[in-house]
Amino acid sequence: MTKPQKKLFLLDALALIYRAHFAFSKSPRINSRGLNTSCVFGFTNALLEILQKEKPTHIGVAFDSSKKTFRHDTFVDYKANRQAMPEDISIAIPYVKRLVEAMNIPILILDGYEADDIIGTLAKRAARADFEVFMMTPDKDYGQLVEDHIYVYRPAFMGKAAEKLGVKEVLDRWQIQEISQVTDMLGLMGDSVDNIPGIPGVGEKTAQKLVAEFGTVENLIANTDKLKGKLKENVVQFAQQGLLSKQLATIHLDVPLDFNENALLYTDPDKPKLSALLDELEFRQLRRRLVGDDDADPIPFPVVPRPAPKGQMNLFDEETVLAPAALPGTEKPSGTADLPFIEEPQPARDASIAAFEKNARPAVVGNTPDIQPDWTETEPDERKHEPRRTIYSVVHDYRLVDTPELRESLVYYLNQQETICFDSETTSTDPVEADLVGLSFAYRKGEAFYVPVPSDREGAQAIVEEFRSVFENPAIVKVGQNLKYDMLMLKKYGIEVQGKLFDTMVAHYLIEPEQRHNMDIMAMTYLNYDPVSIETLIGKKGPKQLSMRDVDVQKVVEYAGEDADITLQLKDIFMPMLEKNQLNKLFDEVEMPLVRVLSEMELGGVKVDENALNELSATLETDMRQVQSEIFELAGGPFNIGSPKQLGEVLFDKLKLDNKAKKTKTGQYATGEEVLTELEADHEIARKILDYRELVKLKNTYVDALPLLISPRDGRIHTSFNQAVAATGRLSSTNPNLQNIPIRTPRGREIRKAFVPHSDEFLIMSADYSQIELRIMAAFSGDQTMLDAFNNGIDIHMQTASKVFKVPLDQVDSDMRRKAKMVNFGIIYGISAFGLARRLRIPRKEASEIIQEYFAGFPAIKQYMDKSIEKARECEYAETILGRRRYLRDINSRNMTDRSFAERNAINAPIQGSAADMIKIAMIKIDEFIRENRLKSRMILTVHDELVFDAHKDELDLLRENVAHLMANAIPLAVKMETGIGVGVNWLDAH
Template sequence: MADTLALLDGNALLYRAFHALPALTSPKGELTNAVYGFIMMLLRGVQDLHPTHVAATFDTPQPTFRHQRFEAYKGNRAPMPSGLAPQFPRVYELLEAFHIPVYRIDGLEADDILGTLAERASVSGMDVIIITGDTDALQLVGPKVRVLVPRRGLTDTVLYDEAAVRERYGLEPAQLADYRALRGDTSDNIPSVPGIGDKTAAKLLASYRDVDGILLNLDKLPAKLAEQMRSYTDQMKMALHLAQIVRDAPIEFDPGVCALRPPDRERTLALFHELGFRSLIDRIPPADVRSDAFEAGAGEQLATLTAEGDRDRTQGPDDRAAGAENVPQPLLFAVSDSPSGSVANAVGAVVQSLDELRSVVDELRASGGPVSIVHVLDRPDAMRGALLSIAYARTSPTPQEDGDREAGPFYVPFGGAPDGGGRPLPLAEGLEAMRPLLESPNLPKASQNTKQLTVVLARYGIVLQGIEFDSGLAAYLVETSQRTLTLQDLSWSRLSRELPGLKSLTGDGRASRPIESVSIGHLGMHMCREVETLAQVQPILEREVVEGGLDDLFRQVELPLVAVLAAMERAGVGVDVPYLMEFSRELHERIAGVETATYDAVGHQLNINSSQQLAAVLFDELHLPAGRRTATGRASTAADALSSLRGSHPVVDLILEHREMTKLKSTYVDALPLLVNPDTGRIHTTFHQTVAATGRLSSTDPNLQNLPVRTELGRRVRRAFVAPAPGWKLLSADYSQIELRIQAHLTRDPTLLEAFQAGEDVHAATAAELFAVPIDAVTREQRGLAKTANFAIIYGISPFGFSEQTGMPQQQAAEFIRRYFERFRGVEEFQKRLLQEARSTCVVTTLLGRKRTIPELRSQIHGVRAAGERMAINAPVQGTASDIIKVAMVRLHDDMAERGMRARLLLQVHDELLFEVPDAELEMLKAVAKEVMENAVTLSVPLVVEFRAAENWGALY
C-alpha cells in the first residue's frame, strides 16, 4: 500500500477556523479560535485519512509573482483581521511540537508550495491529500492527488477526486484554472471576460478544452462572443497566469522529514494547557508508542503492569506480629513512569476477594482518614450507570517504596475484563462490605464527583456521609474562567504531572470501545493514579480556596448543595406519557396541514427543511427582501431573519409555524418519553454545579431549565410534568425580580431602593422616572420599555442590542439608555466603578464572595473586550442571585428533613424552585419556603417569593 502525504493549506485553514468559530480565548485572554480550529482539523484529518506523512504550507508577507504581474491581485480583500495575525505564531509552535514541517517561500503562495509538493510526492509514488479551506486547489486533483474541502463549518467536508470534480463542474481538474480565467474569481480579484459566466465558461471548455483551444477556434463561436474573446485575449491570458498553481517551485521534498511521528508530548501538553485546549489533551498519543497510534487520537496507553501476586508478604516480621498471615493480601501492581518521568506514578493493590475488601475497609477506618475516593461508571447517567470500580487512598501521600500498601491506593473492581490483574467482585456484596466506611460521618472523605457517587450509592441503599472535599467544586470556585476541571487538568496545573484520562484506555470517536471492556489491570492502574492524584491535589486546592476567601462559600454552600442536588436527581419528576403521545399526534396532523398550506401559498411542493429551497422560493420566486447573509453569501433563512419578514407574505408565517412545531415535536414531545426511567417511571435530569461561570446551575438529559415558554404551543410541554398522585400538587416558589433587587442593593440607587422598599411596581416606577409622568399615568407600552431597560442594563446592553430588543432606532436607543443612567445615577456610577476595578484585576465578586475571572477584559479585540465588560457588569448580579437560591436550597432541604415532610424539591429553574407536595403539607411548605427563601441573605431591600400550586407544571403559569 502506497504511503500517503497529507498537505495542510495553513492560511486557508486558519482563515476558515477564525471565521467559523466564536472568539475563544485562553485562560490569559489570548484569542485562540483559529488555532483551536486548525488543530481540530489537523487531528481530524490524521484520524480519518490515515496519512503516513504530513506537511504544512503558509504564505509569507512578501508580494508574490502574481502581484508583480497584476498589481490589483487580491486587492479587494480586507486586511487580515487583527485577532487572526497573532495566532499564526501559535500554530507554528504547535506544528513544531507535532514534528510537522512548515514550508514557506517568499514570492510564492501556499497554493504553489502545495502544488509542487503534491507533484513531487505523486511522481515518487505517494498518494496525496490536500486539506484546504477553499476550492482553488481542485485543479491539482489527479490520479494520486485528492483535495479535502469544508462545505460548512469545520467538520462537514468533501473529499474531491477526479470523478467528484467532474460531477460538480462538468470539467476535468486540469481545466479549472482556465475556468477561473474565463469567469474570473472575485475572491482573488481575477477579472472575468465580460459576458462570460459559469455556464458559458464550462460550455466553451467542454468544447475546446482550454483557453488556447478556444482562441484557436474563435471562428466557430457566435460573432459577438468571438469578438469579446479577441478584445480580452491579453487579459484572459494574464488571468490564466494568475489562476494556475505552480507545480515546479524550487523546493526540496524529503519524505523522511514529513514522516508522521508522535508529537513532543510534553511540549504539546504545555501548549494545550497554556491555550486552554483541555478537550484535546486525550487526543495526544503517548510518546513511546508507534506512529499509527497518532491516527487513533488516543490509543490505549499501555503502562507497565508488574503482577506481584506471588510475593509472600506474610513473611515480614511486622505482618506476623499483627497476625496478618491469615489475612488474604491484595494483588499488587506498579505503574511505571513514562520515559520523561512526567506521568503520574502509583503503587496500587487490587482487592481480590470480599475478605480482602473487609480488611481494607477496617484498615482505612482505623486510620481515621482522610480517605480519597474515585469511581468509574459504565455511562455518565448516575441513575442507570453501573458502578465498575472504586478506588481509595489516604489523603496524606508521600513518596513510598514500591509495594508499600500502607499508603498506596486500593482498587476494588466490580466490572472490567478479567486478566492477570484480578476478577470482578460481586457488586451488592462488595458495597455492603464498604458500607461502614462510606456511611461513616466521622471518617473524612474526598471525591472528584461527589454528586454522581452519592446518587449511585443511594440506588443500593447506601447514604454517603463524611465528604469534606470535592476537587471539582474546589477547582470550579478557584478557576471560574475554566469549564469543569478534571483530575487530569489538576494533575498538570497543580502537580506538573500528566495524568492520562479514560480515553487513553477506551480510545476516542469511532475507534472507541466500552469502558467495561478494558482489562481490570489497566483500569486499576488508571484509577490508582487518579485517586492518588486526588489525594495530592486536595491540600493544594484547600489552601487556594482559603487564600481566595472562598472557604465559606465552599463549605457552607457548594459542598452541602451536593446532597440536595443528588436528592433532586434521585427524586426525578413525574411525566404524563399518554398526554405527550396525544400531543405528538396532534402536532403531526398540524404539521401536515401547515405543509399543505405552504405548498398552496407558493404554488408547488418544496422541502420546507431545506434552507436552499426556502431561499430560492422566498427571495428568487417571491422577491421578498433579503436580510442578512450567511457566511457563503446566501440570504439567511434563519428564524430571526424570517421573523423580520412577518406580514410580507403568508408563507413566512407558515414556515415559522412549521419550524416551531417540528422542533417542539422532535426535541421535546417525542424525546421526553424516551427519557423516562423504566424503574421509576419518572424523568431524572442531571444537574451541573460546575459549568456556568456565574454560579448558576444547569441541567442536561434532559435540559429542564430551557423548556419553551414563549408561545402557547411551547408552554403546553410543561403540562406533561405532573404531580405524582391524586392529593398531591406541584408547587412553584419563585423569587420576584431578584436580580433587580440585588442591583438596587449593590448600586444603592435611591430611586430603585425607594421603589422596592415601598413595595411599588418597579417597572412602572422606572417608567415614571424615564417618561416624567405620574406612576398611575404610565402606559403599558412605557412600562414594557422600562422593564426591558431594567433587565437589559443589568447585562450591560449596548444601544445596538437595545435597539434589537425593542425595535426602536439605534440613535433613539442610545438616547433612552443615556436618559436611564441620568435618572438612575447610582446604577451608572456602580457600573463605572465596577469596570474600573475589573479592568485592573480581571476579577469581579458576588455578595457572598464568589469570584469570576474575566480574561476577555484584557483582549486587544474590541468585540471580545466589550463582551468581557458586559460579563463584568452582569456577573455580580447574576452570581449573587445564584448564591442566594443555593443557600435557600440547602436550608430548605435540611428544614424539610428535620420536619419529616413528604414533600420533595424536584427542580431549580433560574430563580424558581419546583416541589411536589401532598395537599396536607401545602400550606406548611409555603410557610417554610417563604421563611427560608426570603431570609436566605439580608439585603437593603426585601426579597419576595411568589407561590403557585397546580396538578401540572404548565398550569402554574
C-alpha cells in the first residue's frame, strides 16, 4: 500500500507581508478604527491560497528575529542602508502572528537567525524524511536551496499565477549550470536591499558571463589574469568583498532547530480565536470563508412584539388597521378606527399576529425565547470582540404589504413621519434598463415593510402611483443607500422624489473618503451587523444568476426589509459624525442637491451618432495597418507588436536601442509607455509603437465599445456618474468612462464628434473652466503676481516664463512658455526636479534651477505649500474651501516614500478638491436656473472641469450668458474665474 504523500509548506512571513504592503500601497484597506489592514489581508489570502489549492499535510510560518544575526557579526553594515520598516508593516506583524496562531500553525523563529536560514534548515531535513517541500516566498535567494523534492513556491501576484520553481526553472532563471552557483551570482552582483556590496560594476549579465566561464567566485579571483580593463581592476581590488558577499548571501543550514514533523502537522483552526480576530480586523468575507458560521440554517423564532415609541403606532398592532388622529390636511384611510395616539407604550396583543398571519413572517430569532433587542449602539472599539449580529440573531419585524388595504394604511403612516428610509428592488443594476420589482420602507429601527409590484408596466405603475404622496411630500426626509439609483428608478415611473435627502453612501464618503461605502461593509463596521448577501437570493454572477423577480417573495421581504432598516440605522450613526466633522453643510447644500442633478442627467442620457463611430472605426483600422507596416519596416520584419516578449527582443536584442534596458520580474524586457517614451529620441520605432497602441486603445475601448452601450429604450448612452469614488471629491463616470477619452491627439478628439444633440432643434454647448486649479492656487496662496496675471487677463504661462527665465513678457519664446507651463501644472502635484527633467527632457540641474527660480518669482506659492504640509502634519488631513477632507495618515510616517506621497496630497488635495466643490455648486445652480426658467435645454455630461449641454437653438444666448456667470461665481474667490464656452453640431465642434 502506497503511503500518502507528505507535503510541507514553509512560509517566509516578512517577505509575504512586504509583498502585500506594496500590492495595496495605492489603495490600502483601512478599517473603521483607522487601522491599515492591507498587509494582514494580503498575507491571509496568500495563506488561504495554498491551504485550499495545494492542501499541505504540514506547514510552518517563519519570522525573522528582531535580534542581530551572525551576519551582522561578519559584516557590521549588513542591512545598514535599509529604509526604516513602514509603520503599517510593523503594526501588521503582531496581527499576522495572531492569525497564524489562531490557524493552529506553528511559528518558527529563533534569535540570531533569519527566516531563510530556518526555512533552509527545515527544508533540507524534511526532504530527507520523504517530504515534498515548498518554500513559499517571492525572495530570489531561496533558489540556492532547490533540489529534488525542494521547490520555491512563488504565490500569485498582481494577476500573475503562482509558480513552482524546481531545479530546471532556477537554472534557467539565472542562466547557470549548477544550483550552487546561485550564491556565486549573488556574491558578484550584491544586493542593495540587504546592503551586500558585491563587486562594483558587475550586474546580472556580467555575473552570468563570469560564472559561465569561471564557475565560482573563488575560481574567478584565482584567474584574474584572464580578465581585462576595468572589470579586472574591480575584481582584483574588491576580491575579498566578493567573497564576503557570497558568504552573506549564503543561507545557513545548521540552525539549531529539531525537525519535528508532528509539530508541523496541519490541523483545523481555533475557530473562536480566529473568529474574534477577523471580527477585530473587519474581514467579513474571510471570516465567512474560514469560520463558516454565517452559513448556518436560520432558527425560526416566535415574534417578540415591541411597543411603539410615544407618539407612534405599529402598523399592524391591532386586529384592524389602526390610525392616529388625522393631521390637518390629511385624510384618514377608509374603514379605520378613529383612535388617538397611545400615550404610554403598550405591547401588541396576540390577536395582531393572527390578524396578519398571512402577511407577516415571524420576526425572529435567537437561541433563547426571552431574547430582547439592544438598540443602544456602541463604538467600534467597544464592539470589536462581540459576535457579529445577523438577521438570524436580532429581533426584527419585516412585513409583506401586498393588498390595497395594507398599502393604503402604509401610505398613511409613512406620510405622518418626519423621516423615512426607502429602497427599490429591481431586475438589474442598470437603472435605465431595469424594471421595478418592489419597494421597501422603514421609519423605526427593527421594523420595515416590503411592497411588491407586478411585472407588467401598467400594474407596477398603479402601485407606485399609490405612494406618490409619500415620495413627493416635501416635509419628509428621504433616506437611502445610493439614493441616485432609487430616484432614477422612480423617475421612470413619473415620480419626482421631494424633500430633504440623506444618502448614507455619500455621507460615509465625506466621513471616510478612502474607505469602502457599500452597505454591507458599513453595517459591519458601525453596527457590528452582517447583512444578508444578495448572492444568497439570486446566486453568483453568471448565466445562471436569477432575477430578483424570480425569488420567493418572503425571502425578498427579509432581504429588502433589512436593507431599509439597516440603512436607516446607519443614517442615525452618520448624522452626528457629519456634524462633528463640520461636514453637514457640504453634505446638505452640495452633495445631496447634486444627487438630484446627476439622476436627471443619467436618465436623460446623450445621443451618439453610430454612423460617425463606424466611420471612425474603419479609419482607425486603416491607420493601424499603416502604422503596423511602418513598424515592421523599421524592425526589419514582422512580429507580434502586442507581445511584450517579442517587442522587447526586437527593441533591445535586435535593434540594440538601449544597453541599460530594464527587465521585469519574469525576465522579460520592460516595454511600457514610460520606457518607450524615453526611447523616442533614439529611434522612430518607439514613437510608432506608441501611436499603434493608442490606435488600438481608441478602437477597442471606445469606438467599437460605445455602440454596445446604446440603450434600446431610447437610443442614447446613459453613463453613470460616481459621486463616492474619487477621494479628491471629483466626479467619475463608468459605462462609458468619459474621463479617460483621450483628447490630446487628433484621433482621440475625433471620438467626441460622435456625441451629438438629440434633435435638429438643438446644438451641443460646452462650458469649460479655464485653468481652474492654477487660479485656485493663486487665491489660496495670495501670490500677488499670479493674482494680477489672472485678474488682468495676462497669459499665466507667459508670466511664469518671464519670472523664471528673467526676461520681459514680450521676449518669452514658445520653448520658455512650454517649460513654464509644465512647471505651473507640475507644482500643484509636487513635481520634483527629477520629474520635471524627465518630462521636459532637460538635465536635472537645469530642472532644479527652474524650480528654484519659480519659487523666487512666486514666493507666496512656496509659503502656501509649506503651510499646507505643516497643517496636515498637525491634523493628518487636508481640506477644501468647503471643508471636504482628505485624510493623510502617512503624513508623519518615518517611511520617506509614504511620507512624500502624503505631502504631495497635502498640497494638491485642497486645490483639486476645491475645484470639485466649485463645479458641483455650478451644476446645482445651473440645474436650478434651467428648472426655474422651464428651459428645453438640458445638462447632459460633466467631464473634469467641463459641462456639456443639449442646448435648444432658441435658448442659446440665454443659456450661454447664465452658464458663464453661474460657473464663474459658484464660489467667490479673490481671483477671477473664466469659462470657455463653445457651440457646435457635436461635442468636438463645441469644444
